[in-house]
Amino acid sequence: MLGTAPTVEYRVTLRNGEEVPVDNPDHLPSPSEIESISEPIVLATIVVPSAYVGNMMQLSQERRGQYLNTVYEPGDRVVLTYRMPLAEIIHDYYDQLKSRSKGYASLDYELVGFEEANLVKLDVLVGGSPVDALSMIVDRSKAQQQGRRLAEKLKSLIPRQLFEVPIQAAIGGKIVARETVPAMRKDVTAKCYGGDVTRKRKLLEKQKEGKKRLKRVGNVEIPQEAFMAVLSLD
Protein backbone atom coordinates (compact mmCIF):
# COMPACT_ATOMS: atom_id res chain seq x y z
CA MET A 1 0.00 0.00 0.00
CA LEU A 2 1.31 3.39 -0.91
CA GLY A 3 0.01 6.31 1.05
CA THR A 4 -0.01 9.70 -0.62
CA ALA A 5 -0.55 13.10 0.82
CA PRO A 6 -4.19 14.03 1.28
CA THR A 7 -4.97 16.81 -1.07
CA VAL A 8 -7.72 19.23 -1.91
CA GLU A 9 -9.46 19.83 -5.19
CA TYR A 10 -8.05 22.79 -7.12
CA ARG A 11 -9.80 24.50 -9.98
CA VAL A 12 -7.45 25.22 -12.80
CA THR A 13 -8.34 27.70 -15.51
CA LEU A 14 -6.47 26.99 -18.69
CA ARG A 15 -5.34 29.59 -21.18
CA ASN A 16 -7.99 28.35 -23.56
CA GLY A 17 -10.64 29.28 -21.00
CA GLU A 18 -11.46 25.75 -19.96
CA GLU A 19 -11.75 25.05 -16.23
CA VAL A 20 -10.55 21.66 -14.95
CA PRO A 21 -10.67 20.20 -11.45
CA VAL A 22 -7.35 18.80 -10.20
CA ASP A 23 -7.10 16.79 -7.00
CA ASN A 24 -3.73 15.19 -7.62
CA PRO A 25 -0.59 17.31 -7.96
CA ASP A 26 0.57 14.97 -10.62
CA HIS A 27 -2.38 15.78 -12.86
CA LEU A 28 -1.67 19.50 -12.85
CA PRO A 29 -1.33 20.74 -16.45
CA SER A 30 2.02 22.18 -17.46
CA PRO A 31 2.61 25.76 -16.25
CA SER A 32 2.48 27.11 -19.82
CA GLU A 33 -1.13 25.95 -20.20
CA ILE A 34 -2.32 27.41 -16.92
CA GLU A 35 -4.01 30.77 -16.72
CA SER A 36 -4.80 30.62 -13.00
CA ILE A 37 -5.38 28.21 -10.12
CA SER A 38 -8.06 28.60 -7.48
CA GLU A 39 -8.07 26.75 -4.22
CA PRO A 40 -10.85 25.99 -1.74
CA ILE A 41 -11.13 28.45 1.13
CA VAL A 42 -12.67 27.78 4.52
CA LEU A 43 -13.95 29.91 7.33
CA ALA A 44 -12.22 28.53 10.39
CA THR A 45 -13.54 29.09 13.89
CA ILE A 46 -11.15 28.42 16.73
CA VAL A 47 -12.37 28.39 20.31
CA VAL A 48 -9.56 28.64 22.83
CA PRO A 49 -8.76 29.88 26.37
CA SER A 50 -7.32 33.40 26.23
CA ALA A 51 -3.83 32.26 27.28
CA TYR A 52 -3.37 30.53 23.94
CA VAL A 53 -4.72 33.22 21.63
CA GLY A 54 -1.21 34.30 20.64
CA ASN A 55 -0.18 30.78 19.73
CA MET A 56 -3.31 30.29 17.65
CA MET A 57 -2.77 33.52 15.77
CA GLN A 58 0.80 32.63 15.02
CA LEU A 59 -0.12 29.19 13.76
CA SER A 60 -2.90 30.52 11.56
CA GLN A 61 -0.64 33.15 10.06
CA GLU A 62 1.97 30.51 9.24
CA ARG A 63 -0.80 28.72 7.34
CA ARG A 64 -1.75 31.67 5.16
CA GLY A 65 -4.74 32.47 7.38
CA GLN A 66 -6.47 35.82 6.93
CA TYR A 67 -7.55 37.17 10.31
CA LEU A 68 -11.21 38.16 10.50
CA ASN A 69 -12.45 38.50 14.01
CA THR A 70 -11.98 37.92 17.78
CA VAL A 71 -14.85 37.52 20.22
CA TYR A 72 -14.31 37.27 23.97
CA GLU A 73 -16.92 35.11 25.63
CA PRO A 74 -17.65 34.50 29.30
CA GLY A 75 -15.62 31.80 31.02
CA ASP A 76 -12.27 32.82 29.48
CA ARG A 77 -13.32 31.62 26.04
CA VAL A 78 -12.04 33.37 22.94
CA VAL A 79 -13.50 32.73 19.49
CA LEU A 80 -11.13 33.50 16.61
CA THR A 81 -12.21 33.48 12.98
CA TYR A 82 -9.90 33.11 10.03
CA ARG A 83 -10.24 32.67 6.31
CA MET A 84 -7.82 29.97 5.33
CA PRO A 85 -6.95 27.77 2.39
CA LEU A 86 -8.31 24.27 3.02
CA ALA A 87 -4.98 22.84 1.92
CA GLU A 88 -3.34 24.46 4.94
CA ILE A 89 -5.72 22.76 7.33
CA ILE A 90 -5.80 19.19 6.12
CA HIS A 91 -2.18 18.33 6.85
CA ASP A 92 -1.40 18.65 10.50
CA TYR A 93 -3.02 21.93 11.36
CA TYR A 94 -5.35 20.30 13.86
CA ASP A 95 -2.49 18.47 15.59
CA GLN A 96 -0.57 21.72 15.85
CA LEU A 97 -3.63 23.53 17.14
CA LYS A 98 -3.99 20.97 19.90
CA SER A 99 -0.33 20.84 20.77
CA ARG A 100 0.10 24.61 20.90
CA SER A 101 -2.94 25.02 23.19
CA LYS A 102 -2.21 22.11 25.53
CA GLY A 103 -5.24 20.41 24.03
CA TYR A 104 -7.76 23.15 24.85
CA ALA A 105 -8.42 24.60 21.41
CA SER A 106 -11.24 23.35 19.26
CA LEU A 107 -11.67 23.88 15.55
CA ASP A 108 -14.65 24.11 13.28
CA TYR A 109 -14.56 25.06 9.64
CA GLU A 110 -16.83 25.37 6.64
CA LEU A 111 -16.08 25.71 2.99
CA VAL A 112 -16.86 29.21 1.74
CA GLY A 113 -15.68 29.13 -1.84
CA PHE A 114 -12.70 29.20 -4.15
CA GLU A 115 -10.09 31.88 -4.42
CA GLU A 116 -7.31 32.44 -6.90
CA ALA A 117 -3.89 31.82 -5.40
CA ASN A 118 -0.29 31.87 -6.49
CA LEU A 119 0.30 28.12 -6.46
CA VAL A 120 3.00 25.99 -8.00
CA LYS A 121 3.74 22.31 -8.26
CA LEU A 122 6.72 21.15 -6.27
CA ASP A 123 8.29 18.09 -7.90
CA VAL A 124 10.64 15.69 -6.19
CA LEU A 125 13.29 13.74 -8.07
CA VAL A 126 15.00 10.82 -6.39
CA GLY A 127 18.01 9.45 -8.19
CA GLY A 128 17.05 11.63 -11.14
CA SER A 129 13.56 10.16 -11.52
CA PRO A 130 10.48 12.18 -10.63
CA VAL A 131 8.48 10.56 -7.84
CA ASP A 132 4.83 11.35 -8.48
CA ALA A 133 3.69 10.37 -5.02
CA LEU A 134 5.99 12.99 -3.51
CA SER A 135 4.90 15.98 -5.57
CA MET A 136 2.72 18.62 -4.00
CA ILE A 137 0.94 21.87 -4.86
CA VAL A 138 2.20 24.67 -2.66
CA ASP A 139 2.04 28.42 -2.29
CA ARG A 140 4.76 29.97 -4.40
CA SER A 141 6.14 32.08 -1.56
CA LYS A 142 6.70 28.96 0.52
CA ALA A 143 7.73 26.61 -2.26
CA GLN A 144 11.48 26.92 -2.02
CA GLN A 145 11.51 26.51 1.74
CA GLN A 146 9.14 23.52 1.52
CA GLY A 147 11.35 21.99 -1.15
CA ARG A 148 14.40 22.36 1.02
CA ARG A 149 12.72 20.85 4.04
CA LEU A 150 11.29 17.98 2.05
CA ALA A 151 14.69 17.16 0.54
CA GLU A 152 16.32 17.23 3.97
CA LYS A 153 13.64 15.02 5.42
CA LEU A 154 13.88 12.52 2.58
CA LYS A 155 17.64 12.40 3.02
CA SER A 156 17.13 11.27 6.60
CA LEU A 157 14.55 8.65 5.61
CA ILE A 158 16.04 7.06 2.51
CA PRO A 159 18.60 4.41 3.53
CA ARG A 160 22.04 4.35 1.97
CA GLN A 161 22.13 2.40 -1.27
CA LEU A 162 24.88 0.89 -3.38
CA PHE A 163 25.31 4.23 -5.13
CA GLU A 164 24.91 7.88 -4.22
CA VAL A 165 21.29 9.05 -4.43
CA PRO A 166 20.59 12.70 -5.25
CA ILE A 167 17.30 14.11 -3.96
CA GLN A 168 16.08 17.20 -5.75
CA ALA A 169 13.09 19.45 -5.32
CA ALA A 170 12.06 21.31 -8.45
CA ILE A 171 9.53 23.93 -9.44
CA GLY A 172 8.68 23.96 -13.11
CA GLY A 173 11.92 22.24 -14.02
CA LYS A 174 14.10 24.50 -11.88
CA ILE A 175 15.92 22.77 -9.05
CA VAL A 176 15.30 24.63 -5.79
CA ALA A 177 16.87 22.21 -3.36
CA ARG A 178 19.30 19.33 -3.47
CA GLU A 179 20.47 16.79 -0.91
CA THR A 180 22.49 13.62 -1.39
CA VAL A 181 22.24 10.28 0.34
CA PRO A 182 25.85 9.03 0.30
CA ALA A 183 26.52 5.55 -1.07
CA MET A 184 26.79 2.70 1.40
CA ARG A 185 30.43 2.64 2.52
CA LYS A 186 30.91 -0.91 3.70
CA ASP A 187 28.88 -4.04 4.26
CA VAL A 188 31.12 -7.05 4.56
CA THR A 189 31.42 -9.81 7.11
CA ALA A 190 34.99 -10.54 8.14
CA LYS A 191 34.43 -14.21 8.94
CA CYS A 192 32.23 -16.66 7.12
CA TYR A 193 33.14 -20.21 8.05
CA GLY A 194 30.99 -23.33 8.20
CA GLY A 195 29.35 -22.52 11.50
CA ASP A 196 28.66 -18.92 10.50
CA VAL A 197 26.75 -19.70 7.33
CA THR A 198 23.28 -20.34 8.74
CA ARG A 199 23.39 -17.24 10.91
CA LYS A 200 24.69 -15.13 8.09
CA ARG A 201 22.14 -16.39 5.61
CA LYS A 202 19.31 -15.73 8.05
CA LEU A 203 20.59 -12.23 8.68
CA LEU A 204 20.78 -11.45 4.98
CA GLU A 205 17.37 -12.99 4.38
CA LYS A 206 15.89 -10.82 7.09
CA GLN A 207 17.44 -7.69 5.58
CA LYS A 208 16.08 -8.72 2.22
CA GLU A 209 12.61 -9.23 3.65
CA GLY A 210 12.77 -5.67 5.01
CA LYS A 211 13.70 -4.41 1.56
CA LYS A 212 10.57 -5.89 0.07
CA ARG A 213 8.59 -3.27 1.94
CA LEU A 214 10.46 -0.57 0.08
CA LYS A 215 9.07 0.93 -3.08
CA ARG A 216 11.38 0.93 -6.03
CA VAL A 217 11.64 4.14 -8.00
CA GLY A 218 14.11 3.76 -10.83
CA ASN A 219 17.12 2.22 -9.11
CA VAL A 220 16.33 3.57 -5.68
CA GLU A 221 14.50 1.84 -2.86
CA ILE A 222 12.34 4.22 -0.87
CA PRO A 223 10.68 3.32 2.44
CA GLN A 224 7.02 4.05 3.10
CA GLU A 225 7.95 6.62 5.75
CA ALA A 226 9.52 8.77 3.07
CA PHE A 227 6.16 9.05 1.34
CA MET A 228 4.64 10.13 4.62
CA ALA A 229 7.23 12.91 4.89
CA VAL A 230 5.16 15.21 2.73
CA LEU A 231 2.45 15.04 5.39
CA SER A 232 4.54 16.33 8.23
CA LEU A 233 6.74 19.00 6.81
CA ASP A 234 5.64 21.79 9.12
Next chain:
Amino acid sequence: MERIHSLYLHVPFCTWVCKYCDFNAYAVLEGLIPPYVDALAREIGVACAELPIGPLDTVFIGGGTPSLLTTAQLRQVMEPVRAIGMAPDAEVTLEANPSNVTSERVGGWLALGVNRLSIGVQSLQPDALRFLERLHSGADAIAAIRTARAGGFSNINADLLYGLPGVNLAGWLESLEVVLAEGVEHLSAYELTVESKTRLGQEVRTGLVRMPDADNQLEQYWAAVARLEAAHYGHYEISNWARPGFACRHNLAAWHYQPYLGCGAGAHSMFRRNDGSTERRWNMNGPHTYIKQASASGHAVAGSEALSAERALGEAAMIGVRLLDGTSAARDFPAQRTHLVDAGLLAEQDGNVRLTRRGIELANQVGAAFLV
Protein backbone atom coordinates in the same frame (compact mmCIF):
# COMPACT_ATOMS: atom_id res chain seq x y z
CA MET B 1 24.00 -38.53 0.51
CA GLU B 2 27.21 -37.08 -0.87
CA ARG B 3 30.31 -38.53 0.72
CA ILE B 4 31.93 -36.35 3.40
CA HIS B 5 35.67 -35.66 3.28
CA SER B 6 35.99 -32.83 5.79
CA LEU B 7 35.76 -32.95 9.55
CA TYR B 8 35.58 -30.08 12.03
CA LEU B 9 36.18 -30.67 15.72
CA HIS B 10 35.32 -28.05 18.30
CA VAL B 11 37.08 -27.59 21.63
CA PRO B 12 35.13 -24.88 23.46
CA PHE B 13 37.55 -24.14 26.29
CA CYS B 14 39.76 -21.10 26.80
CA THR B 15 41.97 -19.97 29.65
CA TRP B 16 40.27 -16.61 29.28
CA VAL B 17 37.41 -15.64 26.98
CA CYS B 18 38.50 -12.42 25.28
CA LYS B 19 35.99 -9.62 25.36
CA TYR B 20 35.37 -9.48 21.60
CA CYS B 21 34.82 -13.21 21.16
CA ASP B 22 31.37 -14.55 20.36
CA PHE B 23 32.44 -18.07 19.50
CA ASN B 24 31.15 -20.97 21.50
CA ALA B 25 33.86 -20.72 24.13
CA TYR B 26 33.97 -21.01 27.92
CA ALA B 27 36.62 -20.24 30.48
CA VAL B 28 38.13 -23.61 31.23
CA LEU B 29 36.48 -25.39 34.11
CA GLU B 30 38.62 -27.70 36.20
CA GLY B 31 37.89 -31.31 35.42
CA LEU B 32 35.64 -30.68 32.43
CA ILE B 33 38.14 -31.37 29.66
CA PRO B 34 38.57 -35.13 30.28
CA PRO B 35 34.82 -35.96 30.08
CA TYR B 36 34.54 -33.58 27.11
CA VAL B 37 37.28 -35.44 25.26
CA ASP B 38 35.53 -38.76 26.04
CA ALA B 39 32.25 -37.41 24.69
CA LEU B 40 33.87 -35.95 21.57
CA ALA B 41 35.62 -39.24 20.78
CA ARG B 42 32.30 -41.04 21.23
CA GLU B 43 30.47 -38.62 18.93
CA ILE B 44 33.09 -38.99 16.18
CA GLY B 45 32.94 -42.78 16.46
CA VAL B 46 29.12 -42.90 16.23
CA ALA B 47 28.94 -40.37 13.39
CA CYS B 48 31.39 -42.28 11.22
CA ALA B 49 29.39 -45.45 11.70
CA GLU B 50 26.20 -43.71 10.56
CA LEU B 51 27.37 -41.36 7.80
CA PRO B 52 29.13 -41.86 4.46
CA ILE B 53 32.44 -40.34 5.50
CA GLY B 54 36.09 -40.64 4.61
CA PRO B 55 38.76 -40.85 3.62
CA LEU B 56 39.28 -37.45 5.17
CA ASP B 57 40.92 -34.75 3.07
CA THR B 58 40.78 -32.18 5.81
CA VAL B 59 40.45 -32.07 9.57
CA PHE B 60 40.19 -28.79 11.43
CA ILE B 61 40.40 -28.66 15.20
CA GLY B 62 39.13 -25.25 16.27
CA GLY B 63 37.82 -23.54 19.30
CA GLY B 64 37.96 -22.18 21.83
CA THR B 65 41.55 -23.12 22.36
CA PRO B 66 42.24 -26.70 21.27
CA SER B 67 45.92 -26.20 22.07
CA LEU B 68 44.86 -26.45 25.73
CA LEU B 69 44.44 -30.21 25.29
CA THR B 70 47.31 -32.35 26.50
CA THR B 71 48.97 -34.61 23.96
CA ALA B 72 47.20 -37.58 25.54
CA GLN B 73 43.83 -35.86 25.22
CA LEU B 74 44.47 -34.93 21.62
CA ARG B 75 45.52 -38.51 20.90
CA GLN B 76 42.24 -39.71 22.34
CA VAL B 77 40.40 -37.40 19.93
CA MET B 78 42.54 -38.35 16.94
CA GLU B 79 42.06 -42.11 17.38
CA PRO B 80 38.47 -42.26 16.05
CA VAL B 81 39.44 -39.67 13.42
CA ARG B 82 42.15 -41.94 12.07
CA ALA B 83 39.72 -44.84 12.21
CA ILE B 84 37.60 -42.99 9.62
CA GLY B 85 40.57 -43.10 7.29
CA MET B 86 42.79 -40.26 6.16
CA ALA B 87 43.76 -39.31 2.63
CA PRO B 88 47.55 -39.61 2.22
CA ASP B 89 47.95 -35.84 1.89
CA ALA B 90 45.21 -34.90 4.36
CA GLU B 91 45.42 -31.40 5.84
CA VAL B 92 45.07 -31.49 9.63
CA THR B 93 44.85 -28.05 11.25
CA LEU B 94 45.00 -27.21 14.93
CA GLU B 95 44.23 -23.76 16.29
CA ALA B 96 46.71 -22.68 18.91
CA ASN B 97 47.02 -19.86 21.38
CA PRO B 98 50.60 -18.53 21.44
CA SER B 99 50.77 -19.23 25.19
CA ASN B 100 50.43 -22.98 24.59
CA VAL B 101 53.00 -23.45 21.85
CA THR B 102 55.91 -25.24 23.52
CA SER B 103 58.37 -27.52 21.77
CA GLU B 104 56.97 -30.54 23.68
CA ARG B 105 53.44 -29.85 22.49
CA VAL B 106 54.60 -29.08 18.97
CA GLY B 107 56.32 -32.49 18.87
CA GLY B 108 53.17 -34.17 20.17
CA TRP B 109 50.94 -32.43 17.61
CA LEU B 110 53.15 -33.41 14.71
CA ALA B 111 53.35 -37.00 15.97
CA LEU B 112 49.54 -37.14 16.03
CA GLY B 113 49.32 -36.07 12.40
CA VAL B 114 48.64 -32.36 12.83
CA ASN B 115 50.41 -30.70 9.89
CA ARG B 116 48.99 -27.18 9.87
CA LEU B 117 49.11 -24.85 12.84
CA SER B 118 46.90 -21.78 13.06
CA ILE B 119 48.26 -19.36 15.63
CA GLY B 120 46.12 -16.59 17.14
CA VAL B 121 48.63 -13.76 16.99
CA GLN B 122 45.91 -11.05 16.65
CA SER B 123 48.27 -8.08 17.05
CA LEU B 124 51.81 -7.26 18.04
CA GLN B 125 50.95 -3.88 19.58
CA PRO B 126 51.12 -4.12 23.40
CA ASP B 127 48.19 -1.71 23.88
CA ALA B 128 46.06 -3.63 21.41
CA LEU B 129 46.80 -6.98 23.05
CA ARG B 130 45.83 -5.49 26.40
CA PHE B 131 42.68 -4.04 24.91
CA LEU B 132 41.78 -7.40 23.35
CA GLU B 133 42.47 -9.13 26.70
CA ARG B 134 44.99 -11.47 25.15
CA LEU B 135 47.14 -13.17 27.78
CA HIS B 136 50.22 -13.35 25.55
CA SER B 137 52.61 -10.66 24.37
CA GLY B 138 53.64 -9.96 20.82
CA ALA B 139 57.00 -11.52 21.58
CA ASP B 140 55.23 -14.67 22.81
CA ALA B 141 53.36 -14.89 19.54
CA ILE B 142 56.51 -14.56 17.44
CA ALA B 143 58.24 -17.10 19.68
CA ALA B 144 55.28 -19.46 19.12
CA ILE B 145 55.68 -19.22 15.35
CA ARG B 146 59.41 -19.92 15.68
CA THR B 147 58.87 -22.84 18.05
CA ALA B 148 56.34 -24.38 15.65
CA ARG B 149 58.75 -23.86 12.75
CA ALA B 150 61.73 -25.27 14.65
CA GLY B 151 59.64 -28.25 15.73
CA GLY B 152 58.83 -29.11 12.11
CA PHE B 153 55.65 -27.30 11.05
CA SER B 154 55.89 -26.27 7.42
CA ASN B 155 52.37 -24.89 7.14
CA ILE B 156 51.67 -22.11 9.62
CA ASN B 157 48.84 -19.62 9.66
CA ALA B 158 48.78 -16.42 11.69
CA ASP B 159 45.45 -14.83 12.61
CA LEU B 160 45.58 -11.04 12.81
CA LEU B 161 43.02 -8.39 13.68
CA TYR B 162 42.84 -4.93 12.16
CA GLY B 163 40.52 -2.00 12.73
CA LEU B 164 41.37 -2.00 16.42
CA PRO B 165 40.62 1.07 18.55
CA GLY B 166 43.87 2.91 19.18
CA VAL B 167 45.85 1.24 16.40
CA ASN B 168 46.46 3.47 13.41
CA LEU B 169 47.44 2.41 9.92
CA ALA B 170 51.16 2.48 10.73
CA GLY B 171 50.64 0.32 13.82
CA TRP B 172 48.63 -2.22 11.87
CA LEU B 173 51.19 -2.44 9.08
CA GLU B 174 53.93 -2.84 11.67
CA SER B 175 52.21 -5.92 13.13
CA LEU B 176 51.71 -7.29 9.64
CA GLU B 177 55.35 -6.69 8.75
CA VAL B 178 56.67 -8.54 11.79
CA VAL B 179 54.49 -11.55 11.05
CA LEU B 180 55.51 -11.55 7.38
CA ALA B 181 59.14 -11.56 8.43
CA GLU B 182 58.47 -14.95 10.02
CA GLY B 183 57.58 -16.33 6.60
CA VAL B 184 54.19 -17.75 7.53
CA GLU B 185 52.56 -19.71 4.72
CA HIS B 186 49.08 -18.41 5.42
CA LEU B 187 47.61 -15.29 6.90
CA SER B 188 44.08 -14.44 8.00
CA ALA B 189 43.37 -10.78 8.68
CA TYR B 190 39.99 -10.06 10.20
CA GLU B 191 38.40 -6.75 10.86
CA LEU B 192 37.56 -6.55 14.56
CA THR B 193 33.82 -7.10 14.53
CA VAL B 194 31.68 -5.85 17.37
CA GLU B 195 29.22 -8.57 18.28
CA SER B 196 26.35 -7.34 20.41
CA LYS B 197 26.45 -10.14 22.96
CA THR B 198 30.04 -9.65 24.00
CA ARG B 199 31.67 -7.39 26.54
CA LEU B 200 33.12 -5.37 23.68
CA GLY B 201 29.61 -4.98 22.34
CA GLN B 202 28.52 -3.63 25.71
CA GLU B 203 31.48 -1.26 25.88
CA VAL B 204 30.73 0.12 22.43
CA ARG B 205 27.05 0.52 23.27
CA THR B 206 27.80 2.43 26.45
CA GLY B 207 30.35 4.61 24.70
CA LEU B 208 33.31 3.29 26.67
CA VAL B 209 34.98 2.16 23.46
CA ARG B 210 34.85 3.95 20.14
CA MET B 211 35.45 1.84 17.08
CA PRO B 212 37.31 3.22 14.06
CA ASP B 213 34.98 4.35 11.29
CA ALA B 214 34.41 2.47 8.04
CA ASP B 215 36.91 4.59 6.12
CA ASN B 216 39.66 3.78 8.61
CA GLN B 217 38.83 0.09 8.62
CA LEU B 218 38.88 -0.07 4.85
CA GLU B 219 42.09 1.92 4.67
CA GLN B 220 43.77 -0.71 6.86
CA TYR B 221 42.24 -3.53 4.84
CA TRP B 222 43.35 -2.23 1.47
CA ALA B 223 46.80 -1.40 2.81
CA ALA B 224 47.13 -5.04 3.92
CA VAL B 225 45.87 -6.22 0.52
CA ALA B 226 48.60 -4.19 -1.20
CA ARG B 227 51.34 -5.24 1.21
CA LEU B 228 50.48 -8.94 0.98
CA GLU B 229 50.29 -8.80 -2.78
CA ALA B 230 53.77 -7.31 -2.85
CA ALA B 231 54.90 -10.17 -0.61
CA HIS B 232 53.45 -12.67 -3.16
CA TYR B 233 50.62 -13.94 -1.04
CA GLY B 234 47.52 -14.90 -2.98
CA HIS B 235 44.41 -13.13 -1.74
CA TYR B 236 41.98 -16.02 -2.13
CA GLU B 237 39.16 -15.11 0.23
CA ILE B 238 38.01 -11.78 1.65
CA SER B 239 40.03 -12.23 4.86
CA ASN B 240 42.53 -14.90 3.80
CA TRP B 241 45.90 -14.93 2.05
CA ALA B 242 48.27 -17.78 1.28
CA ARG B 243 51.53 -18.59 -0.43
CA PRO B 244 50.95 -20.72 -3.55
CA GLY B 245 49.65 -24.14 -2.55
CA PHE B 246 48.92 -23.17 1.05
CA ALA B 247 45.31 -22.01 0.91
CA CYS B 248 43.40 -23.68 3.73
CA ARG B 249 41.83 -26.70 2.08
CA HIS B 250 39.39 -27.23 4.92
CA ASN B 251 37.87 -23.79 4.56
CA LEU B 252 38.05 -23.97 0.77
CA ALA B 253 35.91 -27.11 0.90
CA ALA B 254 33.23 -25.26 2.86
CA TRP B 255 33.41 -22.24 0.55
CA HIS B 256 33.08 -24.58 -2.43
CA TYR B 257 29.98 -25.92 -0.75
CA GLN B 258 31.38 -29.35 -0.04
CA PRO B 259 29.77 -31.26 2.84
CA TYR B 260 31.47 -31.51 6.22
CA LEU B 261 30.85 -33.10 9.56
CA GLY B 262 31.24 -31.07 12.71
CA CYS B 263 31.66 -32.72 16.09
CA GLY B 264 31.89 -31.11 19.51
CA ALA B 265 29.84 -28.54 21.41
CA GLY B 266 28.08 -26.12 19.07
CA ALA B 267 29.72 -27.61 15.97
CA HIS B 268 27.86 -27.27 12.67
CA SER B 269 27.60 -29.90 9.95
CA MET B 270 26.53 -29.62 6.34
CA PHE B 271 25.30 -32.58 4.33
CA ARG B 272 24.35 -32.72 0.67
CA ARG B 273 21.49 -34.93 -0.42
CA ASN B 274 21.49 -36.55 -3.83
CA ASP B 275 18.55 -34.37 -4.94
CA GLY B 276 20.68 -31.22 -4.51
CA SER B 277 19.12 -30.23 -1.20
CA THR B 278 21.26 -29.34 1.78
CA GLU B 279 20.93 -30.24 5.42
CA ARG B 280 22.60 -28.15 8.06
CA ARG B 281 22.61 -29.21 11.66
CA TRP B 282 24.27 -28.02 14.79
CA ASN B 283 25.12 -29.39 18.20
CA MET B 284 24.23 -28.17 21.66
CA ASN B 285 26.39 -25.26 22.68
CA GLY B 286 26.95 -25.81 26.39
CA PRO B 287 29.79 -28.18 27.33
CA HIS B 288 27.82 -29.75 30.18
CA THR B 289 24.79 -30.68 28.09
CA TYR B 290 27.03 -31.68 25.21
CA ILE B 291 29.02 -34.05 27.43
CA LYS B 292 25.84 -35.53 28.87
CA GLN B 293 24.19 -36.13 25.50
CA ALA B 294 27.18 -37.15 23.45
CA SER B 295 28.55 -39.57 26.02
CA ALA B 296 25.14 -41.18 26.49
CA SER B 297 24.10 -41.56 22.85
CA GLY B 298 26.93 -40.32 20.66
CA HIS B 299 24.57 -37.59 19.44
CA ALA B 300 24.25 -34.00 20.61
CA VAL B 301 22.25 -32.40 17.78
CA ALA B 302 20.35 -29.33 18.94
CA GLY B 303 18.74 -28.32 15.66
CA SER B 304 18.78 -28.68 11.92
CA GLU B 305 17.36 -27.16 8.79
CA ALA B 306 16.80 -28.46 5.32
CA LEU B 307 17.35 -26.21 2.34
CA SER B 308 15.67 -27.01 -0.94
CA ALA B 309 17.91 -27.46 -3.95
CA GLU B 310 16.99 -23.94 -5.08
CA ARG B 311 17.83 -22.28 -1.76
CA ALA B 312 21.00 -24.35 -1.50
CA LEU B 313 22.14 -22.90 -4.83
CA GLY B 314 21.60 -19.41 -3.44
CA GLU B 315 23.53 -20.23 -0.29
CA ALA B 316 26.35 -21.73 -2.34
CA ALA B 317 26.55 -18.53 -4.38
CA MET B 318 26.41 -16.36 -1.25
CA ILE B 319 29.43 -18.21 0.14
CA GLY B 320 31.16 -18.79 -3.19
CA VAL B 321 31.49 -15.13 -4.12
CA ARG B 322 33.79 -14.66 -1.15
CA LEU B 323 36.41 -16.61 -3.08
CA LEU B 324 38.30 -13.92 -4.90
CA ASP B 325 39.61 -15.98 -7.81
CA GLY B 326 36.05 -16.15 -9.01
CA THR B 327 33.23 -18.60 -8.61
CA SER B 328 30.93 -20.57 -10.84
CA ALA B 329 28.37 -20.79 -8.03
CA ALA B 330 26.46 -17.80 -9.38
CA ARG B 331 25.80 -19.47 -12.75
CA ASP B 332 22.16 -20.17 -11.91
CA PHE B 333 21.42 -16.52 -11.23
CA PRO B 334 21.85 -14.77 -14.58
CA ALA B 335 19.59 -11.82 -13.72
CA GLN B 336 21.31 -11.12 -10.40
CA ARG B 337 24.69 -11.54 -12.04
CA THR B 338 23.92 -8.97 -14.70
CA HIS B 339 22.54 -6.55 -12.13
CA LEU B 340 25.62 -6.91 -9.91
CA VAL B 341 28.00 -6.58 -12.84
CA ASP B 342 26.15 -3.43 -13.95
CA ALA B 343 26.37 -2.08 -10.40
CA GLY B 344 30.15 -2.58 -10.51
CA LEU B 345 30.20 -5.14 -7.69
CA LEU B 346 31.00 -8.22 -9.78
CA ALA B 347 33.25 -8.70 -12.77
CA GLU B 348 32.93 -11.45 -15.37
CA GLN B 349 35.96 -13.68 -15.71
CA ASP B 350 36.18 -16.79 -17.89
CA GLY B 351 32.49 -17.49 -17.46
CA ASN B 352 32.75 -17.06 -13.70
CA VAL B 353 32.24 -13.97 -11.61
CA ARG B 354 34.46 -12.40 -9.01
CA LEU B 355 34.06 -9.52 -6.60
CA THR B 356 35.42 -6.17 -7.71
CA ARG B 357 37.15 -3.91 -5.20
CA ARG B 358 33.84 -2.22 -4.47
CA GLY B 359 32.19 -5.64 -4.43
CA ILE B 360 34.50 -6.75 -1.61
CA GLU B 361 33.52 -3.68 0.42
CA LEU B 362 29.85 -4.57 -0.10
CA ALA B 363 30.17 -8.36 -0.19
CA ASN B 364 27.08 -8.88 1.97
CA GLN B 365 24.97 -6.97 -0.53
CA VAL B 366 26.31 -9.21 -3.26
CA GLY B 367 25.72 -12.38 -1.24
CA ALA B 368 22.18 -11.33 -0.33
CA ALA B 369 21.30 -10.89 -3.98
CA PHE B 370 21.48 -14.66 -4.49
CA LEU B 371 19.13 -15.52 -1.65
CA VAL B 372 15.68 -16.09 -3.07
